[in-house]
Amino acid sequence: MSNQLQDKVALITGASRGIGQAIAEAYASAGARVVLASRRQAGLDEVADRIIAAGGKALAVATHTGDESAIKELLGETKAVFGGVDILVNNAATNPHIGPILTADEGQWAKILDTNLVGYFRVSKACVDSMHDRGGGVIINIASVAGISPLPGMGVYCVSKAGVLMLTKVLAVELAPQNIRVNAIAPGFIKTRFSAAIWDNPQVEEATLKTIPQKRIAEPQEITGAALFLASDASSYVTGETIVIDGGQVLGTTEYN
Numbered sequence: 001m002s003n004q005l006q007d008k009v010a011l012i013t014g015a016s017r018g019i020g021q022a023i024a025e026a027y028a029s030a031g032a033r034v035v036l037a038s039r040r041q042a043g044l045d046e047v048a049d050r051i052i053a054a055g056g057k058a059l060a061v062a063t064h065t066g067d068e069s070a071i072k073e074l075l076g077e078t079k080a081v082f083g084g085v086d087i088l089v090n091n092a093a094t095n096p097h098i099g100p101i102l103t104a105d106e107g108q109w110a111k112i113l114d115t116n117l118v119g120y121f122r123v124s125k126a127c128v129d130s131m132h133d134r135g136g137g138v139i140i141n142i143a144s145v146a147g148i149s150p151l152p153g154m155g156v157y158c159v160s161k162a163g164v165l166m167l168t169k170v171l172a173v174e175l176a177p178q179n180i181r182v183n184a185i186a187p188g189f190i191k192t193r194f195s196a197a198i199w200d201n202p203q204v205e206e207a208t209l210k211t212i213p214q215k216r217i218a219e220p221q222e223i224t225g226a227a228l229f230l231a232s233d234a235s236s237y238v239t240g241e242t243i244v245i246d247g248g249q250v251l252g253t254t255e256y257n
Contacts, residue, residue, distance in 0.1 A: 188246025
């Protein structure tokens with residue numbers, strides 16, 4: 001995929017670590033100018049420095065996707081430095097509640113839905129005009145297998161990610177006339193700080209691996225192939241779809257040998 005995104009401008013939220021960082025670095029390697037957004041500037045600066053040191057172009061802007069004025073400032077700075085947005089990767093996520101869904105309070109519901117779902121809507125809405133002015137664009141929503149099948153103790157998170165899958169379909173239909181494609185990636189268990197409670201606990205990891213036919217937890221870089229495909233012209237006739245990257249997890253736990 002070298003140079004497949006040459007001179008495109010890609011905005012990635014949740015870009016200071018994990019999947020967001022991996023996608024940002026892959027896009028920069030493919031020729032894109034990347035805009036990195038998350039809540040903390042220091043983490044973004046570290047990623048931007050890595051990209052620039054490798055010969056890429058990066059802009060780091062601390063942004064809270066729950067704040068419309070902050071998103072407006074993010075888009076303004078992006079346009080001022082790089083001219084606009086061609087590709088958006090919605091990746092910022094949170095999950096402050098673990099346990100049965102009925103034990104979640106309304107504050108936890110509000111925080112999870114606002115970050116994981118409404119935040120995707122806000123940033124997408126902010127980018128659409130720029131994409132339209134540039135002849136079209138791509139939106140990629142990072143969902144989760146949790147939006148396809150319930151995961152124990154993660155009910156509110158599951159609901160938020162199921163919403164992301166439907167948001168993807170709705171936006172795909174509504175934005176197609178503007179030549180904007182919208183797709184989703186649904187990762188399974190990925191070795192990031194977000195999932196450390198799973199892979200950093202041997203007993204929990206062992207139980208988790210039993211649900212994955214490939215018997216392993218993926219690295220963030222294993223998401224980038226799909227992210228590159230969906231951002232490039234190689235997927236020019238793909239919209240409203242979800243690519244599941246989970247080592248076979250959603251297929252079930254039946255073992256054949």
